[in-house]
Amino acid sequence: MESRRIQNPKPRHLTIRKGTPNDRDAIFNVFYHAVRQGAARFYTEKQRMAWAPKSEPDQTPKNHSLLRWVAEMDGDIIGFIAVTPTGYVDLAYVSPEWMGRGVAQALYDEVLEWAHRARLSELTSHASHFAKRFFLKNNWQVVYPEAAARGDQLLERFFMRLKLETKHETPDKPRR
Numbered sequence: 001m002e003s004r005r006i007q008n009p010k011p012r013h014l015t016i017r018k019g020t021p022n023d024r025d026a027i028f029n030v031f032y033h034a035v036r037q038g039a040a041r042f043y044t045e046k047q048r049m050a051w052a053p054k055s056e057p058d059q060t061p062k063n064h065s066l067l068r069w070v071a072e073m074d075g076d077i078i079g080f081i082a083v084t085p086t087g088y089v090d091l092a093y094v095s096p097e098w099m100g101r102g103v104a105q106a107l108y109d110e111v112l113e114w115a116h117r118a119r120l121s122e123l124t125s126h127a128s129h130f131a132k133r134f135f136l137k138n139n140w141q142v143v144y145p146e147a148a149a150r151g152d153q154l155l156e157r158f159f160m161r162l163k164l165e166t167k168h169e170t171p172d173k174p175r176r
Helices: 021-038 045-051 103-117 129-137
Strands: 014-018 067-073 076-083 088-094 122-127 141-150 153-163
Touching: 014 103, 021 045, 021 067, 021 076, 021 088, 045 141, 045 153, 067 103, 076 103, 088 103, 103 122, 122 129, 129 153
Parallel strands: 088 122
Antiparallel strands: 014 067, 067 076, 076 088, 122 153, 141 153
């Protein structure tokens, strides 16, 4: 019998909020463990070490135009998603112990609501093997596969797109 991960509904005490600069270290911790442990089924140890080489955040300037949301459980950040104002999903990670428990979906739903409010026509991303499965489940399409260099390693990823329905508001008809 084939085993598969069951997607559970959103955890009860999960909070989704906008990220702040104070979340930086916790966000990095989620990223590091999600890559080093969570991506083990899809990438070799050498690839994961090239993808997340340090266990502490570096001090290089980051893209401050990214819109960030974090998922918290009992005050601990357990996932995050970061998107450009034009709808490119740049980062999306969940702590390994919370994968498959509705955290990614809750973060994604928040971004989807934002994208509709911002009247974006699409969302795009370069997705890992792991993220690809999640995005496909949410009706994204693979546009093309590619390899991204990280140090001396090549990581297969996928450029993906989700066309968003544009919700046209119709003015009320004048009363006679």
